[in-house]
Structures are given as C-alpha cells and as structure tokens.
Amino acid sequence: MSPVSSPLFLGLDLSTQQIKAVLISQDAVITHESSVRFSEDLPHYSTTNGAYYGPDKGEVTSPVAMWLEAMDLLMQRMKDTGVDFSRIAAVSGSGQQHGSVYWSHESDAMLDGLDPAEPLLQLCPHAFSKQRCPIWQDSSTTRECRELEHAVGGPQALADLTGSRGYERFTGTQIKRIRRIAPDIYNASAHISLVSSFMPSLFLGKIAPIEIADASGMNLMNIMTSKWNDVLLDAAGGSELRAKVGPEPVLGGTHLGTVHCYWVKRWGFSPECIVAPFTGDNPATVVALSAPGDALLSLGTSTTYLLSIPPASTPPKCFTTSHLLAHPTTPGAHIAMLCYKNGALAREQVRDRFCHASWTAFNQYLESAPPGNNGYSGLYFPIEEIIPPNVLGEFLFKADPKDLNALPERTDAIPHTAHPRAIVESQFLSILSRVAAILPSGAAPLQRLVITGGASANETIRRACADMFGLPTYMCATKEAAAMGGALLAKFAWWRAQNGGGTYEEMSGGELPGMTCVAEPKVPRETYEALLPRYRLCEEEVVRVGTLEGGGLPTN
Ligand SMILES: Nc1ncnc2c1ncn2[C@@H]1O[C@H](COP(=O)(O)OP(=O)(O)O)[C@@H](O)[C@H]1O
Numbered sequence: 001m002s003p004v005s006s007p008l009f010l011g012l013d014l015s016t017q018q019i020k021a022v023l024i025s026q027d028a029v030i031t032h033e034s035s036v037r038f039s040e041d042l043p044h045y046s047t048t049n050g051a052y053y054g055p056d057k058g059e060v061t062s063p064v065a066m067w068l069e070a071m072d073l074l075m076q077r078m079k080d081t082g083v084d085f086s087r088i089a090a091v092s093g094s095g096q097q098h099g100s101v102y103w104s105h106e107s108d109a110m111l112d113g114l115d116p117a118e119p120l121l122q123l124c125p126h127a128f129s130k131q132r133c134p135i136w137q138d139s140s141t142t143r144e145c146r147e148l149e150h151a152v153g154g155p156q157a158l159a160d161l162t163g164s165r166g167y168e169r170f171t172g173t174q175i176k177r178i179r180r181i182a183p184d185i186y187n188a189s190a191h192i193s194l195v196s197s198f199m200p201s202l203f204l205g206k207i208a209p210i211e212i213a214d215a216s217g218m219n220l221m222n223i224m225t226s227k228w229n230d231v232l233l234d235a236a237g238g239s240e241l242r243a244k245v246g247p248e249p250v251l252g253g254t255h256l257g258t259v260h261c262y263w264v265k266r267w268g269f270s271p272e273c274i275v276a277p278f279t280g281d282n283p284a285t286v287v288a289l290s291a292p293g294d295a296l297l298s299l300g301t302s303t304t305y306l307l308s309i310p311p312a313s314t315p316p317k318c319f320t321t322s323h324l325l326a327h328p329t330t331p332g333a334h335i336a337m338l339c340y341k342n343g344a345l346a347r348e349q350v351r352d353r354f355c356h357a358s359w360t361a362f363n364q365y366l367e368s369a370p371p372g373n374n375g376y377s378g379l380y381f382p383i384e385e386i387i388p389p390n391v392l393g394e395f396l397f398k399a400d401p402k403d404l405n406a407l408p409e410r411t412d413a414i415p416h417t418a419h420p421r422a423i424v425e426s427q428f429l430s431i432l433s434r435v436a437a438i439l440p441s442g443a444a445p446l447q448r449l450v451i452t453g454g455a456s457a458n459e460t461i462r463r464a465c466a467d468m469f470g471l472p473t474y475m476c477a478t479k480e481a482a483a484m485g486g487a488l489l490a491k492f493a494w495w496r497a498q499n500g501g502g503t504y505e506e507m508s509g510g511e512l513p514g515m516t517c518v519a520e521p522k523v524p525r526e527t528y529e530a531l532l533p534r535y536r537l538c539e540e541e542v543v544r545v546g547t548l549e550g551g552g553l554p555t556n
Pocket residue numbers: 015016017018299300301302344345347348359452453454455456457458461
C-alpha cells in the first residue's frame with residue numbers, strides 16, 4: 001500500500017505551444033491546473049509558437065532546453081500556488097505525438113546523477129546528442145516515407161503492418177533521415193525517446209520505455225501485436241536501432257518505478273510516488289473523454305478527430321488515408337485518427353489578416369454568413385498538410401450559391417468577411433467527408449461529439465461543430481483533456497499497484513469526468529452534407545495544383 005494519504009495524481013501534457021499540469025483527487029476531481037506557454041513565458045528561445053521552422057525545407061524542431069526549462073518553471077508555478085507535492089501518489093501524462101529526443105552516451109550517468117540543487121536544465125547540452133528535436137509539424141522526410149514503405153511492400157502494406165502508411169512526421173522516418181544526413185548525431189545517440197517517454201525519463205532518472213499508443217506513431221511497431229518490427233527497425237536505423245528505442249513498448253498504467261530522489265529533495269515529492277508511462281496527447285484525450293458512441297474532436301494546434309474502437313474478433317482495417325493506433329489501456333482495442341496540421345495556426349492567420357486580430361470579429365463574420373458561405377470556399381495550408389498530403393498554400397473558390405452542383409472556380413480573392421466561415425467550413429467538411437470511411441464496420445451511429453483543446457473555448461466554433469457534424473456537442477470541465485487523461489493514467493498505475501493488477505474499466509467503472517452539452521445542432525444534418533460534393537471538387541483541385549504553389553510560416 002502506498003503511504004501517501006489523500007492521494008493526488010499528476011498529469012502533464014507537453015504539447016506544441018505549452019506544457020500543462022492537471023492534478024486530480026481519487027474521485028477524479030480537478031484540484032489544480034497550471035501551464036507554461038513557450039512563446040510568452042520563455043521568449044528567449046525565439047520560437048514561433050513553440051517551434052523553429054527550417055533551416056532545411058520542411059524541417060520543424062523544438063529546442064530540448066526549452067522543454068526542460070518549461071518543466072522547471074511549471075514546477076515552480078505549482079509550488080507558488082501551494083501544491084503539496086508529497087500528496088502526489090503517481091505521475092503520468094502525455095506529449096505531442098511523433099516528436100523525438102536524442103540522448104547522448106553521457107545521458108544515463110547524467111540522469112542518474114541529477115543534482116537537486118540545480119534545475120533540470122543541468123542536462124543541457126551534454127545529455128543530448130541533438131539540441132533541436134524534430135516535432136510533428138516536420139515534413140522533411142518524404143524520401144524516407146517512400147523508402148520505409150518500399151521496405152515492406154508499399155504504402156498499404158506499411159499501413160497494414162503499423163496502422164499508418166509512411167508519414168513525414170512519424171518518428172521512424174525522422175530517425176531514418178537523421179541517420180542519412182547526420183550519421184555522427186545518429187551514432188552519438190545512445191537512446192531515442194518520444195516526447196512522451198522523455199518526460200517519465202526525467203522523473204525516473206533513467207530512460208523510460210516507449211508506450212504502445214504513442215509507439216503507433218512511429219511506423220516501427222506492429223499495430224496488432226504492439227511489438228517492434230525488425231524489418232522496419234532495420235530499414236530506419238540499421239541493427240543498432242532496437243537498442244536505441246529500448247525494450248518492447250509498454251501498456252499505459254504500467255508501474256515503471258518511483259521518482260528519482262531529485263524530485264523528493266528539490267520539490268518534496270514522496271519517495272513512493274509512482275511513475276507511469278506517458279502516452280501521446282491524442283490517446284490521452286481518448287482516455288479522458290471517450291465513451292462508446294462518442295466522436296472526439298481535439299482543436300489544439302493540430303485538429304484531430306478520434307474514434308475509439310473496442311476489441312473485436314475481426315481486427316480493424318488499416319487505411320492509407322487515416323491512422324490506427326493501439327489503445328493505451330485496453331489490449332486489443334484501437335483508436336482511429338484523422339490529423340490535420342493546419343488547425344489553430346491557420347485559423348489564427350485568418351483572424352489576424354481579415355478580422356483585426358480579434359476572435360470577436362472572426363466570430364461575427366462566421367455567424368453572419370449562412371451555411372455554404374454564399375458560394376465562397378477557402379482551403380488554407382500555411383504549412384504542408386497531412387490531409388490531403390503535402391498541399392501547401394491558400395486556395396479560394398467562388399461558386400453559384402444556389403446551385404450546389406456548379407463547378408467552383410478558382411479566384412484570387414473573396415470578401416474579407418467571408419474568410420472565417422470559409423476556413424471553418426473547409427476544415428470541418430474535410431473531416432465530415434472522411435468519417436464514414438473510418439467508422440468501424442457495424443458500429444452504431446455516433447451519439448455525440450466531445451470537443452477539447454484551445455479553440456473549444458470559442459462558443460461560435462462550438463456551435464459550428466454541432467451544426468456541421470450534426471451531433472450534440474459536449475465539453476469536459478477542463479479543456480485540457482490530454483493532461484486530464486495523463487492524470488487518469490497516473491491513477492490507473494497507482495490503483496493497479498494497490499490491487500495487484502486490474503483493467504482500466506474496473507478502476508473507472510465506465511465513469512467519465514462530468515460533461516456539459518455546449519451546443520445542440522440547429523440546422524438539419526443534410527444542410528452540410530449537401531455541401532460535401534462542392535467541397536470535394538475544391539479539394540481535388542487543390543490536390544491537382546497544391547504541391548506546386550507556395551505558402552508557409554516564416555522561418556527562424
Ligand atoms: N477563443 C478562441 N477562439 C479560437 N481559437 C482559440 C481561442 N483560444 C485559443 N484558441 C486556439 O487554441 C490554440 C492552442 O490550443 P491548445 O490546445 O492550448 O494547444 P496545444 O495543446 O496544441 O499546445 C491557439 O493556437 C489558438 O488558436
């Protein structure tokens with residue numbers, strides 16, 4: 001039995017633009033939330049929204065020192081608000097998916113010898129063989145995607161094996177490129193962590209194993225067995241890669257050990273505090289919010305649409321247009337996912353260019369146009385997109401608003417007030433046009449949409465979600481669902497230690513945190529379904545010309 005009385009469970013989420021902490025009590029009530037925003041709180045790193053764009057085409061990285069300094073500052077903020085670290089019985093969390101951290105040969109000794117008198121930044125630079133970590137926005141590895149697909153028989157074969165065809169942001173392709181362009185860095189890397197396994201490594205004072213749901217975002221793990229695939233490991237990193245990525249991926253809720261004495265001495269953690277695997281931010285959101293019949297829409301920096309697939313006798317199909325991930329807590333269960341890079345940052349660009357940098361004006365323009373936007377459409381890809389693959393730039397169209405079958409025509413400009421509805425409609429119609437394909441066969445119709453992430457704070461966007469997806473739309477008490485999922489995973493590890501094992505469902509009794517309905521659909525479902533053919537025509541045109549035209553965020 002853990003000696004921690006009135007236990008609390010800590011969930012951390014290291015996402016693109018910030019790190020967040022959520023503390024929950026045993027009955028899953030949130031007792032504390034805090035965050036550190038990279039651009040605002042750590043401006044000396046000079047990132048754009050937490051990332052560096054370039055120098056090579058498509059390259060996007062984040063400095064590992066910034067993540068460490070953010071962790072130090074987050075702990076300080078928690079302490080300043082009176083958090084009693086000694087009550088934390090377990091810690092887990094989540095990270096932006098796919099991002100990778102490269103540890104040097106000195107890292108084991110440096111982690112083990114963490115000095116409680118110093119911040120975590122003491123690990124920089126020598127514990128790392130690479131100071132800038134590739135993150136999920138990176139699109140520099142198209143060559144490696146094709147090579148990895150070729151190694152196992154093509155894109156569909158790779159999807160069948162790993163749950164996804166070759167994707168630029170997936171960690172296997174990232175590792176493969178680093179090995180090609182910087183063999184010295186690759187050879188100097190003793191261990192390679194995901195963002196999600198980097199975090200528990202800090203708590204353990206040794207390298208943590210990678211967790212199965214997040215390992216699904218690497219193109220290296222067999223999606224049905226949750227074991228590394230040797231052909232892919234070899235194709236991505238040669239025979240040395242197995243040692244660098246560590247043991248076979250582990251299930252969420254695994255007891256990895258207790259916190260290193262650094263945390264006890266510096267912050268007052270209990271020496272009994274359990275460290276559990278962190279997962280990806282999207283799987284953590286599923287842990288926090290998903291019930292059968294729900295669709296999840298995460299409106300963070302990326303936009304992701306998630307469906308939980310329970311274990312079934314027939315394994316789910318894998319597609320080259322969506323992802324299948326292992327479920328973090330339920331063996332045999334999966335998560336289907338669509339992911340878009342041009343979510344929040346693309347909407348912010350529209351807000352800044354056409355709405356006086358104000359969400360109020362953005363919302364007014366969005367609400368003042370009817371469904372179909374008077375025939376104006378816009379698809380906005382300031383960075384190279386995932387769906388449709390590799391498109392870049394801004395594409396505006398005009399069509400006869402009364403004739404839904406009329407061919408939309410490319411245009412150089414649309415009224416500035418038409419942009420907010422154009423971007424929200426194109427982003428959500430893109431998802432809507434793909435939902436039927438990823439719903440597991442024989443699944444009951446979806447009952448509700450659960451939204452989370454930064455833009456779920458926006459009432460007008462919430463109403464657009466309800467209307468366009470044709471579902472009552474719900475939110476949890478916190479919009480930080482990924483950190484909440486992390487806290488629940490921490491509780492799961494503690495509960496298993498108390499009970500000598502058990503399933504997540506046994507622990508939760510199927511209960512989810514309280515949800516509030518934030519919007520009911522106000523227009524018939526057919527209204528937006530009728531816009532799908534026009535949307536598809538626009539998308540086809542974008543795919544035809546999209547990779548040839550310019551766009552892009554400023555490079556650092
Ligand atoms: N009121 C709002 N309306 C629309 N978008 C918003 C609003 N508030 C925040 N956001 C969006 O939320 C984004 C951040 O989402 P968040 O989930 O915190 O990011 P991440 O977890 O990926 O770092 C911002 O980039 C911003 O565009």
